Amino acid sequence: xxxxxxxxxxxxxxxxxxxxxxxxxxxxxxxxxxxxxxxxxxxxxxxxxxxxxxxxxxxxxxxxxxxxxxxxxxxxxxxxxxxxxxxxxxxxxxxxxxxxxxxxxxxxxxxxxxxxxxxxxxxxxxxxxxxxxxxxxxxx
Amino acid sequence: xxxxxxxxxxxxxxxxxxxxxxxxxxxxxxxxxxxxxxxxxxxxxxxxxxxxxxxxxxxxxxxxxxxxxxxxxxxxxxxxxxxxxxxxxxxxxxxxxxxxxxxxxxxxxxxxxxxxxxxxxxxxxxxxxxxxxxxxxxxxxxxxxxxxxxxxxxxxxxxxxxxxxxxxxxxxxxxxxxxxxxxxxxxxxxxxxxxxxxxxxxxxxxxxxxxxxxxxxxxxxxxxxxxxxxxxxxxxxxxxxxxxxxxxxxxxxxxxxxxxxxxxxxxxxxxxxxxxxxxxxxxxxxxxxxxxxxxxxxxxxxxxxxxxxxxxxxxxxxxxxxxxxxxxxxxxxxxxxxxxxxxxxxxxxxxxxxxxxxxxxxxxxxxxxxxxxxxxxxxxxxxxxxxxxxxxxxxxxxxxxxxxxxxxxxxxxxxxxxxxxxxxxxxxxxxxxx
Numbered sequence: 336x337x338x339x340x341x342x343x344x345x346x347x348x349x350x351x352x353x354x355x356x357x358x359x360x361x362x363x364x365x366x367x368x369x370x371x372x373x374x375x376x377x378x379x380x381x382x383x384x385x386x387x388x389x390x391x392x393x394x395x396x397x398x399x400x401x402x403x404x405x406x407x408x409x410x411x412x413x414x415x416x417x418x419x420x421x422x423x424x425x426x427x428x429x430x431x432x433x434x435x436x437x438x439x440x441x442x443x444x445x446x447x448x449x450x451x452x453x454x455x456x457x458x459x460x461x462x463x464x465x466x467x468x469x470x471x472x473x474x475x
Numbered sequence: 476x477x478x479x480x481x482x483x484x485x486x487x488x489x490x491x492x493x494x495x496x497x498x499x500x501x502x503x504x505x506x507x508x509x510x511x512x513x514x515x516x517x518x519x520x521x522x523x524x525x526x527x528x529x530x531x532x533x534x535x536x537x538x539x540x541x542x543x544x545x546x547x548x549x550x551x552x553x554x555x556x557x558x559x560x561x562x563x564x565x566x567x568x569x570x571x572x573x574x575x576x577x578x579x580x581x582x583x584x585x586x587x588x589x590x591x592x593x594x595x596x597x598x599x600x601x602x603x604x605x606x607x608x609x610x611x612x613x614x615x616x617x618x619x620x621x622x623x624x625x626x627x628x629x630x631x632x633x634x635x636x637x638x639x640x641x642x643x644x645x646x647x648x649x650x651x652x653x654x655x656x657x658x659x660x661x662x663x664x665x666x667x668x669x670x671x672x673x674x675x676x677x678x679x680x681x682x683x684x685x686x687x688x689x690x691x692x693x694x695x696x697x698x699x700x701x702x703x704x705x706x707x708x709x710x711x712x713x714x715x716x717x718x719x720x721x722x723x724x725x726x727x728x729x730x731x732x733x734x735x736x737x738x739x740x741x742x743x744x745x746x747x748x749x750x751x752x753x754x755x756x757x758x759x760x761x762x763x764x765x766x767x768x769x770x771x772x773x774x775x776x777x778x779x780x781x782x783x784x785x786x787x788x789x790x791x792x793x794x795x796x797x798x799x800x801x802x803x804x805x806x807x808x809x810x811x812x813x814x815x816x817x818x819x820x821x822x823x824x825x826x827x828x829x830x831x832x833x834x835x836x837x838x839x840x841x842x843x844x845x846x847x848x849x850x851x852x853x854x855x856x857x858x859x860x861x862x863x864x865x866x867x868x869x870x871x872x873x874x875x876x877x878x879x880x881x882x883x884x885x886x887x888x889x890x891x892x893x894x895x896x897x898x899x900x901x902x903x904x905x906x907x908x909x
Binding site: 340342344345351396398399402404 | 853854858860865889
């Protein structure tokens with residue numbers, strides 16, 4: 336039930352984010368969502384793509400250091416309090432969120448949250464038990 | 476273990492070796508005095524002559540020869556043979572100013588070939604080995620020196636020369652190559668590129684690597700041996716003396732045996748040039764003992780090492796020198812502190828375990844020297860978490876600070892962005908205005 340996220344190391348300078356996106360585009364790989372974590376010196380581009388194995392191969396061949404991380408995609412209602420409710424559900428599990436990002440796509444009243452948990456399996460179990468919709472790769 | 480007949484001088488008893496060296500030293504001093512104006516003038520100024528050599532240690536009274544002398548007498552000023560006896564010229568790459576020209580008579584070439592045969596034999600090569608010679612052919616001594624040595628040994632030589640990495644990998648695999656000669660940084664490049672092409676160098680018949688022409692470290696050796704599946708030997712030489720074949724490692728991999736029946740080694744103090752006893756670190760100074768076309772008397776190599784005089788497990792009586800990890804040329808001074816790239820390497824290794832690709836950039840900002848160490852992010856250390864990379868960055872800064880006693884900036888850069896050279900790795904980029 337975990338989603339594969341690709342992470343790339345990028346130097347923090349103009350134009351650095353274009354090249355990997357262009358590579359994926361040329362191969363017909365769609366970027367579902369992404370987030371760029373940046374520091375003064377460098378950035379980490381995190382991507383959820385339509386074909387992570389092909390994407391990883393392509394980027395590695397182009398010389399990027401690519402890291403594959405298992406993240407969890409969760410569906411919540413796209414309304415005030417949607418996220419807060421979810422986080423409250425999570426709280427008793429004691430699972431730590433390393434980082435998260437959100438997006439909405441093609442589902443009018445739903446948003447999708449991507450979580451990087453320290454213990455993804457425990458988190459999934461807990462969310463499922465609470466009736467939260469944890470999405471598999473194919474539904475993204 | 477079989478011994479190649481050419482290797483006999485490797486096992487000469489010490490008293491005989493010293494006697495041979497003394498006789499040859501006198502002869503080369505006489506030849507230099509008679510045929511080369513620069514040597515004659517300098518010996519006369521000090522009242523020295525070949526007869527002053529009663530023991531090899533008397534050589535310490537003779538003046539040094541430096542790279543500047545070669546430039547000043549460019550091109551043929553240090554030749555001791557008429558051109559009619561010179562059968563080959565080589566030249567150094569000449570990164571600074573004019574190239575340096577070196578000359579060989581037919582006998583010089585024979586000596587050179589013989590030391591290269593002994594070098595390859597020490598690495599366990601023999602007839603039947605297939606040697607891919609990836610040193611550059613041409614004016615650089617590496618290509619032809621290794622070529623003739625391997626051929627004379629009876630090995631099969633592939634004169635592929637440098638460059639064209641993909642073809643090198645194809646030949647390594649398809650020709651069932653058992654030994655390769657190249658620079659250590661180029662071999663690492665080969666391993667990396669081969670992996671990208673889906674070729675595992677470690678799984679090929681290749682078993683011996685003879686690496687030289689640039690300083691390298693034990694950590695590089697460990698990486699090369701583990702990832703390349705070869706036993707990695709260090710070969711040492713320089714054009715001014717002969718080319719490759721001045722010294723070679725044996726399977727004990729504990730220092731390089733100097734072919735001291737042809738090249739007499741001394742270690743001198745970096746600052747004042749005073750000869751240092753065996754075991755102490757300083758600059759390597761070499762005197763050619765048999766060279767005809769271009770004798771070198773006390774040539775300052777700029778390479779920093781020490782002589783290991785203890786007996787070697789392989790049985791060779793030739794003295795060894797510690798592998799050269801640094802050159803006095805490489806040293807740079809920043810904010811009054813002497814820094815060697817090898818110190819940077821030690822700090823990077825301490826943090827990462829293996830040596831990442833790195834480069835040192837020196838700049839001057841508002842009159843102050845600044846040093847930036849650029850380090851490529853490796854898959855082992857890359858993380859999707861910002862904190863992990865910031866932690867790596869902090870540990871690198873800390874280790875460099877600790878090793879150098881200097882605050883330097885560290886920049887993590889993308890993989891493969893530091894230029895890989897086909898030849899020598901360029902570690903230091905000095906952008907300071909003179």
